[in-house]
Structures are given as C-alpha cells and as structure tokens.
Amino acid sequence: MNKxxxxxxxxxxxxxxxxxxxxxxAAEGKAEPAKTPADYDATKHWYGMGIDVDKCIGCNRCVxxxxxxxxxxxxxxxxxxxxxxxxxxxxxxxxxECISTRAALxxxxxxxxxxxxxxxxxxxxxxxxxxxxxxxxxxxxxxxQTQDGVVLVDEKRCIGCRYCIQACPYGARxxxxxxxxxxxxxxxxxRVTEGLLxxxxxVCPTEARIFGDLKGKADRLxxxxxxxxxxxxxxxLNTEPKVLYAQLDGEVR
Amino acid sequence: xxGAIPDxxxxxxxxxLSQVVGFIYPNEVETQWAILIVVYPYLTGIVAGxxxxxxxxxxxxxxxxxxxxRLALLTALSFMLVAGMPLQLHLGHPERAYEIFFxxxxxxxxxxxxxxxxxxxxxxxxxxxxxxxxxxxxLMAQQSRGLLRGIYGALSLYSKDVSPEALAFDHKAxxxxxxxxxxxxxxxxxxxxxxxxxxxxxPWWGSVLMPIVFLMSAIVSGIAMVMFxxxxxxxxxxxxxxxxxxxxxxLFLLVAIIVDFTLEALDYIHRLYQxxxxxxxxxxxxxxxxxxxLVVVQLLLGMLLPxxxxxxxxxxxxxxxxxxxxxxxxxLLILLGIFSMRWNVVIGGQLYSKSLRGLMAYKMEIxxxxxxLTALALLALPFIILTVxxxxxxxxxxxxxxxxxxx
Numbered sequence: 001m002n003k004x005x006x007x008x009x010x011x012x013x014x015x016x017x018x019x020x021x022x023x024x025x026a027a028e029g030k031a032e033p034a035k036t037p038a039d040y041d042a043t044k045h046w047y048g049m050g051i052d053v054d055k056c057i058g059c060n061r062c063v064x065x066x067x068x069x070x071x072x073x074x075x076x077x078x079x080x081x082x083x084x085x086x087x088x089x090x091x092x093x094x095x096x097e098c099i100s101t102r103a104a105l106x107x108x109x110x111x112x113x114x115x116x117x118x119x120x121x122x123x124x125x126x127x128x129x130x131x132x133x134x135x136x137x138x139x140x141x142x143x144x145q146t147q148d149g150v151v152l153v154d155e156k157r158c159i160g161c162r163y164c165i166q167a168c169p170y171g172a173r174x175x176x177x178x179x180x181x182x183x184x185x186x187x188x189x190x191r192v193t194e195g196l197l198x199x200x201x202x203v204c205p206t207e208a209r210i211f212g213d214l215k216g217k218a219d220r221l222x223x224x225x226x227x228x229x230x231x232x233x234x235x236x237l238n239t240e241p242k243v244l245y246a247q248l249d250g251e252v253r
Numbered sequence: 254x255x256g257a258i259p260d261x262x263x264x265x266x267x268x269x270l271s272q273v274v275g276f277i278y279p280n281e282v283e284t285q286w287a288i289l290i291v292v293y294p295y296l297t298g299i300v301a302g303x304x305x306x307x308x309x310x311x312x313x314x315x316x317x318x319x320x321x322x323r324l325a326l327l328t329a330l331s332f333m334l335v336a337g338m339p340l341q342l343h344l345g346h347p348e349r350a351y352e353i354f355f356x357x358x359x360x361x362x363x364x365x366x367x368x369x370x371x372x373x374x375x376x377x378x379x380x381x382x383x384x385x386x387x388x389x390x391x392l393m394a395q396q397s398r399g400l401l402r403g404i405y406g407a408l409s410l411y412s413k414d415v416s417p418e419a420l421a422f423d424h425k426a427x428x429x430x431x432x433x434x435x436x437x438x439x440x441x442x443x444x445x446x447x448x449x450x451x452x453x454x455x456p457w458w459g460s461v462l463m464p465i466v467f468l469m470s471a472i473v474s475g476i477a478m479v480m481f482x483x484x485x486x487x488x489x490x491x492x493x494x495x496x497x498x499x500x501x502x503x504l505f506l507l508v509a510i511i512v513d514f515t516l517e518a519l520d521y522i523h524r525l526y527q528x529x530x531x532x533x534x535x536x537x538x539x540x541x542x543x544x545x546x547l548v549v550v551q552l553l554l555g556m557l558l559p560x561x562x563x564x565x566x567x568x569x570x571x572x573x574x575x576x577x578x579x580x581x582x583x584x585l586l587i588l589l590g591i592f593s594m595r596w597n598v599v600i601g602g603q604l605y606s607k608s609l610r611g612l613m614a615y616k617m618e619i620x621x622x623x624x625x626l627t628a629l630a631l632l633a634l635p636f637i638i639l640t641v642x643x644x645x646x647x648x649x650x651x652x653x654x655x656x657x658x659x660x
Contacts (some may be wrong), residue, residue, distance in 0.1 A: 020399050077266045077282045096276035096610055124278070135455060139364035140352040159352060160345015163283040164364050169454035171278025172608055175285065177258040180345030206322055227489055251555075 036193040042147035046215040047187055048242035049137060049201070050224040051123055053249070055208035058083050058121035062200035062209065063100045069188060069199035076101040078174045080185040081125035081200055082188040086251060091171065094251045122252050125200070126151065126172040126185035127233060127241030134164035134184075135175065149214075150189050151244060155181040169234050187211070214242070261621065263317045268616050275611025284603050284615045290337035294445045295433045296336040301442035301468070302475015303329040304378070304434060306505065311431040317501040324486070325479045331639040333374050339631055342622055348434065362448045365473050373441045377434040382646075383410075384427040389651055391415050404645075422609035423580065433631075442471040450596060456511055456531035457538070457602040462520045469513040474591040476506045480641075481584035483576060500566075503580055508561040510587070514556055534609045542604045542612055547597045556588010559583045 007127025014053040016038075025133070066072060066081045089095065099121070121182035132151050135143050143164050144155035153164075158181035165182060167174040176183035184195075189199035192211070196202070221244075228246035234253060245252075270282045300565035303430040307325035342349050390409035394402055435465075442466040450463025460466075480502050487494045526533065539547055562583045566576055606614050618624040 030391075060601050075263060075266070076279065077257055077270070079279045098276070098279045098606070101279050102268075133452075136360045137362065137452075138348075138358055139361040139367075140356055141358040157349070157356075159349040159353065161340075161343075161363060162345075163361070163448075165285045166452055166603075167454055169607055171280045174280040174283065175345060177262055223584065253610070 008208055014088055015030070031181040036157065040193050042193075043147035044135075044215065046242075047149050047192060047211060048128065048214045048221055048244060049125070049187070050210035050212065050221050050228075050230075050244045050246065052208050052210070052224075052228070053122055053245060053247045056121040056205055057208075058085055058099055059205065060100055060105060061203045061205065062123060065199040065203040066185075069191075070186070071176060072111060072183070076103075078176070078183070079171075080183070081123060084122045084124060084252075086120050086249065087113075087116050088249075088251065089119055090115045120249065121206075122245075123200075124170065124172070125170075125219045126187075127170055127239065127243045128185075128187060130240035130242060133167040133169065133237075133239060137167040139163065139164045147188070150187050150192075151184070152186055152189060153182050153184060155179050155183075158182050169237050169239065209229060221224070264353050265616055265618065267437060269614045272388055272616075274612030275606070275612055277606035277611040278608055281603075281606050281613055284613070285598070286343070286599055286603060287615065288600075288617055288625065289343040289623055289631070290319050291592070291595045291599045292334065292628050292631050293339040293343075294333050294442075294599070295474070295592050296339070296631070298442055298467065298471030298591065299470040299478045299635075300329045300333045300336060300373075300378075300475070301438040302473065302477075303332070303479050304438045304475070306474050306476050306479055306502070308431045308435050308438075309505070312435065315501065317495075317497050318500045318505075320495045321479055321483050321502065323385065323646075324483060325465050325475075326378075326385060327427040327639060327642045327646065327648065328479055328482060329475075330378055330382060331635040331642060332379055334638055335634045337370060337396055338634075339628075340357050340626065348391060353520070354434050362444070366444055366448065369437075369441055369444050373437050374408070377430060381427055381430045381434060384423045384430065386646055387412060387423050388415055388420055389654075390647070392654060393650070396598045404464075438580070439533045440613055443468045447603070454607060455602050456529065457605070458598065460520060460524075461558075462516060462523075466513070466516050466520060469516055470591050470594055473506065473509045473513050473587060476509060477587035477591070478503060479530040480506065480580060481588065484581045495579060499580055501575070503563055503566060503583075506583070506587070507567065508562070510556065510560050514560065517556075531609055534612075538601065538605045538612060540658065542614075543597055543601050546593050547601070551590050551597055554586055555588075555593055559586050559590070633654065 004213055011118065011181060021118055022047050026096060035083060057162045062183075063079065063081055063083060065081075070080060072078055072080055079100060082098055085097045085099050087095045087097075128149060128151055130149065132143075132145060135151060138158075139161060140157055140159055142155075143153045145151050155176075160180045160182070162175055162182065165175065168184075173182055175181070188192070188196070188200075192200060197211050198209075201209045210224050212219040214221060214225070224246065225244060229247040230244045230246060232241040232244060235245070266282050269284070273282070305323045306318065306331065307322055310318050310322045344350055353364055353367040355369065359365075364600055387409055390405050391413055392415070394405035395411055397405060446464035446613055447466030449458040451465075452458045480499070483499065483502070484494065486492070524535065562579050564573075566579055571579065600615055604614065604615065605611070620626055
C-alpha cells in the first residue's frame with residue numbers, strides 16, 4: 001500500500017468507524033427512559049433546539065420517528081411534535097394546516113395555487129421553557145424542570161388533572177390515554193443523556209432541527225444562535241422558550 | 254400503537270376533529286376540562302353565596318332574613334359535601350388525589366385549593382352549624398330513644414350544658430366563626446376564579462377580574478338557591494312564607510346582580526376596548542359557538558330578565574301571590590344563568606385554539622364518568638343530602654318544641 005492509497009482508505013475508514021461507534025448503542029435497543037448514566041452531570045448542560053424554518057420540507061419523518069421512539073399513540077389527537085404548513089396568499093390572508101394529522105401524505109403534489117405567494121413549514125414541539133407555566137401550575141409537582149433544562153412528567157406521580165395542559169400556551173401537552181397522565185416532548189431525554197440526539201433530529205433529512213447544549217462553548221446550537229436572527233414563539237408570555245427559530249415568519253404563533 | 258385508545262374516546266375525538274373550524278394545534282382536539290369542571294364551580298359558588306347570605310343575619314343583624322338562616326347554612330353544607338366530587342371523578346388517577354394534600358406544590362393554584370376547601374368545610378361550616386344546633390341537639394338527644402338518642406348524643410359531642418351562659422357562649426362563638434367565615438367564603442370562591450384567571454396561556458380566562466366576577470356570581474347563585482328552596486319548601490309543606498324575609502332576600506339579590514352585571518360588563522368592555530391580539534377569535538367565539546349560552550341564556554335570560562323582574566317587584570305594588578311567583582321564576586332563571594356562565598367560562602375557554610386561528614367543538618358524552626348523567630347526578634345529590642339534613646336537623650324544631658312546652 002502506497003502513501004496515496006493509505007490516505008484514501010483512512011479518509012473513508014475513520015469517519016465510518018466513528019459513525020458505526022455512534023450508531024452502536026442505538027442498535028442495541030432503546031435506553032431505559034429517564035435513567036441517566038452514572039457519570040452524567042446534569043448541571044453541566046442546558047439543552048435547547050434550533051429550528052431552521054427555511055430548511056424544513058414538511059416530510060413529517062420527525063413526527064413519525066417521535067411517535068415510534070416515544071410510544072406516542074398513533075391517533076391524530078396526540079403529538080409530541082408536529083408540522084404546520086403556512087400559505088401566505090396575495091391578499092395577505094394566511095392559511096395554516098397541520099400536515100401531521102393527515103392519515104397519509106398525498107402521493108402527488110397539490111395543484112399550484114397562483115394566489116399563494118409564499119409557503120413554508122414550521123415544526124412545533126414543547127418549547128422546554130426556562131420559565132415553564134406548566135410546572136408552575138402542577139398541583140403535585142409531577143411535572144418538573146431538570147437541571148439541564150428539560151421539562152419532564154413523572155407518570156407515577158401525575159394525578160391527571162390536566163391543569164398543565166391548560167397552562168401550556170403552545171398546545172404541546174396532551175393526556176396520554178393509556179397512562180391517563182400528562183405527556184409531552186422530553187427532548188428524548190433517555191437518548192440525550194446517553195450522548196445521542198433526539199429521534200426527530202436524528203431523522204431530519206435536511207438538518208432543519210439542531211439539537212444542542214447552550215452551555216457548550218463550541219456547540220452547534222450556540223453557533224446557530226450566533227449566526228441567525230432568532231425568534232421564539234409567544235415571547236410576550238415570558239416563558240423563555242429554549243426552542244429557537246431562525247427565519248420565522250411573524251404569522252407563526 | 255394504534256387501537257390502544259378506547260373506542261368511545263376515539264369516536265368522540267374524531268367527531269370533534271370533524272367539527273374544527275380554521276386551524277388548531279393538533280393536541281387541542283380533546284376538551285380537557287369537560288362538563289364535570291362546569292359543575293364544580295357551580296356547586297362551590299352556591300356554597301359561598303348561601304353562606305354569605307346566612308352571615309347577614311349573624312354579623313350584620315339583618316333580622317328579616319332570620320327565617321332562612323338555618324336553611325342557608327344547611328344548603329351551604331349540602332353543596333359543599335358534593336363540591337369536591339366532580340374534581341375527584343374527573344382526575345385521570347383519582348386514587349392519587351391524596352398527593353395534593355401530602356405533597357402539594359406551593360406555586361400551584363390548584364394545590365392550595367385543597368386546603369382552602371378543607372379549611373372552609375372543617376374550620377368554618379361544620380363548626381358554625383354545630384354551635385347553631387348544639388342546644389337543639391342536646392334537647393333532641395334527651396327526648397329521643399334508642400339509636401336516634403345515640404346519634405343526637407354523638408352529634409352534640411355529648412355536651413349537656415344548656416345553661417343561659419353556655420347558650421350565650423354558643424351564640425358568641427357562632428358569631429365569631431361567621432366573621433371569620435365571610436372572608437373564608439370569599440377566599441373559597443375567589444380562589445376558584447383564580448384557578449382560571451391565572452392561566453395566562455388562555456386569554457378568555459386570564460383576567461384579573463376573574464376571581465371577583467366568580468365571587469359575585471357565586472353570591473348571586475347562592476342567594477337565588479336559598480330563595481328557590483325557601484319558596485319550594487313552603488309549597489311542599491303548605492306553610493305561609495314570611496314575605497318580609499322574601500322581599501329582603503329579593504333586595505339583596507337585586508344588589509348582587511347589579512354588582513355582578515357591572516363587573517362582567519366591565520370585563521367585556523375592557524376586552525373590547527383594549528382589543529388585544531385575541532379579540533378577533535374571541536368575538537368569533539361569542540358570536541358563533543357561545544351565542545346561545547352566553548348572549549341568550551347567561552345575559553338575557555339569566556341576568557337582564559331577572560334584573561328587570563326584581564326592579565319591577567320593588568317599584569310596582571304586586572300582591573303577595575304574584576310576588577312569590579315572580580321571585581320563584583327569578584331564582585330559577587338566575588340558577589340557569591349562572592350555570593350557563595360557568596359553562597361559558599370553562600367550556601368556552603376550550604372552544605378556541607391558543608393559536609388564535611380556529612374554533613373547536615365539544616361533544617358531551619351521555620353516559621360514562623365525564624358525562625351528562627354524572628353531571629345531573631352530582632347536581633341532584635346536594636338536594637338529597639339537604640333532605641336528609643332536614644330530617645336529621647329540622648330547622649324549625651326549636652319553635653315547635655317551645656310551643657309544645659308552652660301548651
């Protein structure tokens with residue numbers, strides 16, 4: 001093997017090995033939910049998610065991955081994450097549709113509507129607010145914020161009063177009909193504490209979702225925050241969301 | 254994991270989904286707080302209102318209303334005993350309800366309500382009724398035999414002292430408890446209003462006026478309920494009504510409705526004038542989904558018509574029979590109107606999307622836990638409890654006892 005061949009193989013080998021190593025835990029099966037590894041220090045992280053609206057193509061794969069990963073009921077009334085489609089018309093009218101509630105994605109693209117001037121997709125999920133109203137109202141402390149900034153529900157403690165669902169301004173919660181307790185996005189806490197990405201981020205083909213640690217200095221999310229103009233949803237409610245949107249249209253609530 | 258949810262829920266949600274107008278967040282299809290949570294503030298409001306009417310006698314010495322004092326107290330107790338049930342039944346995990354008392358979260362309005370409820374029931378209502386009835390219970394225990402003697406003895410907590418000093422103490426104690434009871438009754442229902450008013454995510458609920466609107470409507474409904482029961486009892490027993498008492502209750506009812514109307518009008522005027530982001534969808538909500546229950550039933554039938562009748566009764570000299578009929582009609586209209594008000598707050602707040610882009614629907618189940626039948630049963634239960642209480646603790650027993658002793 002000459003030097004040139006060695007370098008060529010090495011360029012292929014090392015990334016491939018790293019990828020396999022990264023995928024190996026996932027191949028072993030699902031990690032135990034809400035159990036963190038012994039050497040994991042929650043105080044060293046502050047998780048968030050960036051969403052690049054321009055990159056989302058509305059393929060709905062994140063929604064399917066989330067439902068599969070987190071055992072979310074298939075029925076179109078329960079979502080930890082979903083995709084909204086916005087159509088801005090010539091006359092200024094905005095039409096919104098949740099494409100994730102459709103039974104099946106259409107086989108063909110819908111006929112072009114000449115009055116539509118702009119269309120875009122917006123992925124939605126729990127905003128993992130730094131100042132979460134759902135946590136404030138829970139009468140028994142079943143929903144709480146972890147030290148690394150993720151809002152979780154303890155399904156063994158939740159009494160199913162649904163006050164948190166009422167208090168969430170983003171419609172991110174639902175009552176799980178199987179457990180009869182409140183349920184919501186966990187940022188795939190069982191994965192991220194193992195060093196993996198949330199399922200929705202993992203499967204996104206266009207990297208519209210960027211998961212990261214706002215405490216990490218060289219983190220992708222920190223960079224995303226630095227280079228984009230960032231908006232959050234309903235900032236007037238002072239919930240301080242940690243889901244950060246880039247190129248977000250003012251029509252989106 | 255399809256098919257994992259009950260068919261009835263799937264059916265209900267599919268129907269509600271088909272009724273959606275505009276855009277809603279997908280998790281909003283389900284109505285989280287349904288008919289039982291409408292019943293809950295309705296019952297609690299009657300408790301607070303009836304107690305406040307009773308307190309007029311003790312604290313403010315309004316002698317005219319003395320005849321309904323005990324009726325008002327027993328009404329408050331009957332409704333109080335049922336008020337917690339809809340909450341309990343509505344929980345996903347009713348068996349964990351005790352956690353509210355053992356591990357309450359101090360920042361939660363709902364957690365603190367558990368304590369307010371218990372305080373009001375055990376710290377105010379039961380003690381007040383006990384002092385009011387102690388003399389009677391002692392005498393009843395003396396005069397009855399067997400099991401009843403045991404029951405009355407136990408209810409009087411085996412006290413026997415009916416000396417003038419002891420009775421004077423009863424009177425003083427009951428007055429003191431009423432004084433503490435008034436702010437407690439205010440707290441009880443103001444608090445229910447706060448549970449809704451503090452939800453900033455929902456502009457239909459999130460209003461600083463909500464606790465005070467709830468409180469005033471509670472007073473209105475409590476007075477109306479006692480008035481209704483007073484007239485009904487006189488019809489059932491074929492007894493003559495004390496018209497001075499009834500007219501006085503009518504006056505308090507009129508004042509309470511005027512204050513309630515003013516506050517609610519202020520709330521709507523304020524919303525319209527401030528015209529915040531949510532005003533478009535809320536206007537759409539009121540003019541479509543809530544038109545019948547809010548404009549027709551709550552406002553016209555439940556508030557303006559009773560107001561008109563009560564003003565007429567005070568300004569025109571009607572005869573007694575007609576006045577009685579008008580008061581009876583008024584009380585029923587008000588009870589219907591306040592129920593409608595609770596519906597419009599609780600269900601109304603869940604008929605529009607927090608995206609402010611669409612309206613949802615609510616299809617009430619007929620049977621099941623969260624259903625019309627359960628709601629009707631819970632609304633009927635206080636009347637059954639009241640009947641039992643009337644048998645056990647006859648409000649007029651002392652008068653008939655004194656008459657019997659005299660003859």
